[in-house]
Amino acid sequence: MDKKLRHQLIKQAIREEAVNSQSDLVDYLAKRGYQITQATISRDMQELHVVKTTQDDQFIYRLPEQRPEQQDNDSFQTVLREAHARIDRQDNLINVETLPGSGSVIADAIKQRHWPEIFSVIPTDDSVLLILKRKPAAVETVWERLTEILK
Known part of the structure; x- marks a missing residue:
C-alpha cells in the first residue's frame, strides 16, 4: 500500500x-481492504505527529493543527497542554511527563525550537528527557521557557 494513501486513510x-488505539486503526484499514501491521501504523503516527489526548474521559488520537516545525508558541503551548505535560527538573535534566503516546510528538516539537541550551532530547512513549548543557543558566533558561508556556 502506498504510504501517502495510508497516511490519508x-x-x-x-x-x-x-x-x-493503534489496533483501531489497523481494524479501520482492514475494513477497507488494507492489511497493515501495528508497527507500520506506529511509524506512520509518529510521522504524522499524532498525539493522544483526553475527550469525554477517554484517550483518543488527534492530529495536530500544524506540524511541529511550523508551530509558534501558541500552538506549541496547545500541544503541551493537550498532552497534559508536566515538568520536573534535577541537576542538568528536565523531564516532561505526557499522556501515553505523546512523548515523541513533544520531543519533535522541542527539537524544532533549536534551543541552544539543550544537549539532547530523549523521548519515550509518555515522557521526554531533556539533557541540558552544563553552562551557567542553561537549566534555568529552559525551565523558565517551559514554565511560561505551560501557564
Whole structure:
C-alpha cells in the first residue's frame, strides 16, 4: 500500500471516529481492504505527529493543527497542554511527563525550537528527557521557557 494513501486513510479515521488505539486503526484499514501491521501504523503516527489526548474521559488520537516545525508558541503551548505535560527538573535534566503516546510528538516539537541550551532530547512513549548543557543558566533558561508556556 502506498504510504501517502495510508497516511490519508489514517487522517480520515482520526477525523471521523474516536480512535483509541493503534489496533483501531489497523481494524479501520482492514475494513477497507488494507492489511497493515501495528508497527507500520506506529511509524506512520509518529510521522504524522499524532498525539493522544483526553475527550469525554477517554484517550483518543488527534492530529495536530500544524506540524511541529511550523508551530509558534501558541500552538506549541496547545500541544503541551493537550498532552497534559508536566515538568520536573534535577541537576542538568528536565523531564516532561505526557499522556501515553505523546512523548515523541513533544520531543519533535522541542527539537524544532533549536534551543541552544539543550544537549539532547530523549523521548519515550509518555515522557521526554531533556539533557541540558552544563553552562551557567542553561537549566534555568529552559525551565523558565517551559514554565511560561505551560501557564
